[in-house]
Amino acid sequence: MSEKIKFTIDGKECFAEKGANLIEAAKENGVYIPTLCHLEGVKPAGSCRICNVKINGRPMTACTTTLIEGMNIENNVEDIQELRKIIIETLFVSGNHYCPACEKSGNCELQALGYRFKMLVPRFPFEFEEKEVDAEAPKIYIDRNRCILCKRCVRSLKTEDGKSIFAVQGRGYKAMINIDHELAMNMTDEEATHAMDTCPVGSILKKERGYYDPIGSRKYDKKPIGSEIEQIVTN
Template sequence: MSGQFIIDHKPVPFEPGQTIMDAAMAAGIYIPHLCHNPEFHPHASCKLCTVKINGRPASACTTQAAEGAVVESETDELMDDRRILLKMLFVEGNHVCPACEKSGRCQLQAVAYYCNMLAPEFTHFYPQRDVDASHPDMVIDFNRCILCNLCVRASRDVDGKDVFAISGRGIGSHLIISSPSGRLGDSAFDAEDKAAQVCPVGAIMLKHQGYDVPIGQRLYDQEPVSVVGDVAKYVVKKHDQ
């Protein structure tokens, strides 16, 4: 039996089994997120999609939609929280936007723009991380990894290769590669893999190309992620009906 709940005063229909995120996206309503990708099982690790459901905070990507639920998303308090989470992501890695090929189509950047983050403001960690260019077609820059787990999920669930995993705990968490040497070039990874296409930031990139789209024409240059991001195709579908 389908039902209806409320997000920021707007009614949102849902089908049984849908999460708050699924139903919101299907209705063309954007809830900021980074580790979530509608093509994969939700992970609820970035916490950006935290909303208040009947006054209690919960991740929209893993909480089932419920009849009559009152969901708050774009409140000052929740947007403040999101900015803090984004600032922590920025200072924990080395995100040099002016020198990154992903700039302009980077989801971390786009969500930060959407949440009105002007600067990371916290003390920067400047962690020492490697760049692994051992693969003939792909490069992995660990400086930019935000541990969203999407490559792990794609490689495991779609490619059936288990090339990636997150190792360590807390601030020591890091992405590892399954190969005898631990290098990408010695793994079963292929540029055609789903895992090669899901990185929301500039951590896993295709080699031999870059800066191919002029500034001004990149994905998030003109319109925010809430319009042109993964929610876009649902907005179109809704209009087509």
């Protein structure tokens, strides 16, 4: 039996197994820590920075934090929420997130966070350049104007022999996701669907079929992101 540890989030007493990931442990305790880059079972990137929390007073990303006994975590506090909102807004202006026409609308985690954080309009001007769309692969295409560089695809989508299908190219604000065209040639339908589902936004899209559910019955159409976690009743 693994050891249980106690920690607090915004004063609420929480429990987890020793060595648990903070985002995942919070979820089990009914606390939602927003994130865009974290993917359970995949090495954390700590790149979107939205899961910033304060641990014993210090800002840290929750996704890269392994819990230890007695950690005192601040999640729903004003300065952290403001920082998260700022990051969400920078992501909105960094590309072209035209929600109403996007195939991922309603299933998009960025859009859902925009709603959750009551973003009416980003405070920042739209001044980033247009990026190239890569539609060379037979089953998927990547619209880099909707990419937020969470690197979920880079970290989790590999070939059977472990080769990267996606990787980052360039650096800074010019960084973008590249597809290995040769490896993408052999992607199956299933893999293409998985790739689209892995992408939190509408950047990796399956060709020929934009969406499965009509607007109104998609994941975040009725309830805000995170609410499914917050409904969990813990003892």
